[in-house]
Amino acid sequence: MARSVEEILRQSEVIARQRHLPEGESDSPLERLRQAVVGRGEAERRLLEAVRAAREAGCSWATVGAILGTSGEAARQRYGPLQDA
Structure with a gap:
C-alpha cells in the first residue's frame, strides 16, 4: 500500500536521528538501506x-499532476493536505 508523503517524511526523520552503524560497517547493506x-x-x-x-x-492541480505522472485529483489528494504543513 502506498504511503503518504507525510508518512515517508516522518519515517526518514526518525531514521536520520538514529545512530550510524559501528565503524567499519558504513558500507553494509543495512547502512546503504538506511541511507x-x-x-x-x-x-x-x-x-x-x-x-x-x-x-x-x-x-493548476491538473498541470502539477501531469508533471508528476498522475491525475490532478491524485496530486491534490496527496499533496494538498500538506500545503499548509
Missing part, C-alpha cells in the same frame, strides 16, 4: 517544496 530511506525522504521534501512553489505560482 536510501533518508535520501527518499529528502527527495520527497524537495518534491513537496516544488509542488508548493508551483501552486503558489498559480499552476
Whole structure:
C-alpha cells in the first residue's frame, strides 16, 4: 500500500536521528538501506517544496499532476493536505 508523503517524511526523520552503524560497517547493506530511506525522504521534501512553489505560482492541480505522472485529483489528494504543513 502506498504511503503518504507525510508518512515517508516522518519515517526518514526518525531514521536520520538514529545512530550510524559501528565503524567499519558504513558500507553494509543495512547502512546503504538506511541511507536510501533518508535520501527518499529528502527527495520527497524537495518534491513537496516544488509542488508548493508551483501552486503558489498559480499552476493548476491538473498541470502539477501531469508533471508528476498522475491525475490532478491524485496530486491534490496527496499533496494538498500538506500545503499548509
